[in-house]
Amino acid sequence: xxxxxxxxxxxxxxxxxxxxxxxxxxxxxxxxxxxxxxxxxxxxxxxxxxxxxxxxxxxxxxxxxxxxxxxxxxxxxxxxxxxxxxxxxxxxxxxxxxxxxxxxxxxxxxxxxxxxxxxxxxxxxxxxxxxxxxxxxxxxxxxxxxxxxxxxxxxxxxxxxxxxxxxxxxxxxxxxxxxxxxxxxxxxxxxxxxxxxxxxxxxxxxxxxxxxxxxxxxxxxxxxxxxxxxxxxxxxxxxxxxxxxxxxxxxxxxxxxxxxxxxxxxxxxxxxxxxxxxxxxxxxxxxxx
Amino acid sequence: xxxxxxxxxxxxxxxxxxxxxxxxxxxxxxxxxxxxxxxxxxxxxxxxxxxxxxxxxxxxxxxxxxxxxxxxxxxxxxxxxxxxxxxxxxxxxxxxxxxxxxxxxxxxxxxxxxxxxxxxxxxxxxxxxx
Numbered sequence: 001x002x003x004x005x006x007x008x009x010x011x012x013x014x015x016x017x018x019x020x021x022x023x024x025x026x027x028x029x030x031x032x033x034x035x036x037x038x039x040x041x042x043x044x045x046x047x048x049x050x051x052x053x054x055x056x057x058x059x060x061x062x063x064x065x066x067x068x069x070x071x072x073x074x075x076x077x078x079x080x081x082x083x084x085x086x087x088x089x090x091x092x093x094x095x096x097x098x099x100x101x102x103x104x105x106x107x108x109x110x111x112x113x114x115x116x117x118x119x120x121x122x123x124x125x126x127x128x129x130x131x132x133x134x135x136x137x138x139x140x141x142x143x144x145x146x147x148x149x150x151x152x153x154x155x156x157x158x159x160x161x162x163x164x165x166x167x168x169x170x171x172x173x174x175x176x177x178x179x180x181x182x183x184x185x186x187x188x189x190x191x192x193x194x195x196x197x198x199x200x201x202x203x204x205x206x207x208x209x210x211x212x213x214x215x216x217x218x219x220x221x222x223x224x225x226x227x228x229x230x231x232x233x234x235x236x237x238x239x240x241x242x243x244x245x246x247x248x249x250x251x252x253x254x255x256x257x258x259x260x261x262x263x264x265x266x267x268x269x270x271x272x273x274x275x276x277x278x279x280x281x282x283x284x285x286x287x288x289x
Numbered sequence: 290x291x292x293x294x295x296x297x298x299x300x301x302x303x304x305x306x307x308x309x310x311x312x313x314x315x316x317x318x319x320x321x322x323x324x325x326x327x328x329x330x331x332x333x334x335x336x337x338x339x340x341x342x343x344x345x346x347x348x349x350x351x352x353x354x355x356x357x358x359x360x361x362x363x364x365x366x367x368x369x370x371x372x373x374x375x376x377x378x379x380x381x382x383x384x385x386x387x388x389x390x391x392x393x394x395x396x397x398x399x400x401x402x403x404x405x406x407x408x409x410x411x412x413x414x415x416x417x418x419x
Contacts, residue, residue, distance in 0.1 A: 037402075039402050040398070042349075042353075042398050043396050043398065044353075044363070044366075045352075073398075075393075075396070076391060076393040076394075076396055076397065076398045076399075077393050106393070109390075109391075109393040109394065110390045110393075110399075111389050111390045111391075111399050111401045166401045166402055168404070168405070169404035169405075171402065198404060201404040201405070201406045201407070202332075202341065202404070202406035202407060202410060203341035203342075203344055203345055203406075203407050203410055204337070204341060205337035205340035205341050205344075206340075207344065249344075249348065250348065280352030280353075281352050281353065281363060283364075284363040284364060287364065289361075289362075289363050289364065
């Protein structure tokens with residue numbers, strides 16, 4: 001009965017998201033789930049994105065966690081985002097787990113071999129959050145086993161140095177992550193690295209939905225690097241995930257990624273899926289221009 | 290202390306220029322390196338390139354520059370007319386450079402995420418606009 005309810009919720013969420021997205025316009029900015037590239041939101045555009053992860057950790061209950069993201073291009077060199085996180089765990093509850101506010105700034109305006117982006121985030125989450133938008137410190141699969149408990153509050157600052165290159169259709173991105181619980185906890189560190197490429201270099205002349213130019217393949221690897229007192233790979237978890245992206249012309253963008261745990265501290269298998277919809281020149285449209 | 294004040298003033302001025310400098314003034318043309326300016330469009334004579342470029346334009350550029358590429362005024366922002374003499378007279382290599390680097394102070398993002406052939410297709414489309 002519980003499993004049935006869980007499935008109904010999943011189907012409900014999927015249908016709601018598809019209905020929402022069917023009204024829309026295309027393209028996601030990133031070809032990854034965890035890794036950021038130097039691609040920022042176009043100024044004036046608002047991207048609404050549902051980024052979900054589902055898993056069934058051994059010894060714990062299956063869950064689906066979703067981060068609803070609102071990403072706005074303030075300037076060509078500045079993108080601001082708001083995330084609202086929530087999750088459903090079978091046999092436990094459906095809970096709102098907090099919010100994140102992030103800003104990405106491009107300090108170097110021209111395109112170079114390696115393009116740096118500075119990333120600043122404030123998170124106000126509770127202990128039930130399972131959205132796994134990054135892995136830092138000594139995050140392990142144990143974090144997914146405890147029952148939904150919102151009593152633990154986590155107010156954290158997160159900094160990232162994003163380095164990214166576009167070359168002959170390939171994107172290679174590296175993220176170095178430092179996160180600090182604003183209570184008296186040490187800095188924690190993590191990383192994410194991604195590689196992706198579109199399946200076609202040139203655009204075809206005819207309109208098409210399923211042609212190669214609308215698809216991209218990639219892979220990302222991410223994990224923790226310990227904290228200030230115990231930097232390194234000991235007691236950390238790491239994941240590898242291939243990513244398939246499909247940008248439906250003048251429609252939503254869809255991404256799928258099976259994620260595999262790479263050591264005993266990681267969840268064995270999780271699945272990520274994403275649906276995004278971009279509204280061009282959001283405020284101009286509101287003003288009717 | 291004086292140096293700190295001077296640095297702060299410069300920083301504020303630079304920041305203000307980044308925030309408020311929005312007009313498409315063609316200043317970017319002066320920044321194109323010679324080797325980029327002289328690049329030849331490999332798809333200039335490709336019969337599919339203008340059609341493919343039109344698809345890219347409709348998807349990614351039209352919301353700012355207008356469906357007909359004639360430019361737009363959105364609030365206080367002026368989005369340049371791509372049928373202008375400046376674009377007609379620009380070398381293909383200059384337009385390719387602009388698509389790759391953007392003109393970020395003027396609100397034009399970089400489109401380096403498009404593979405090179407797609408950027409050349411867009412250049413072909415722009416050069417054939419009446």
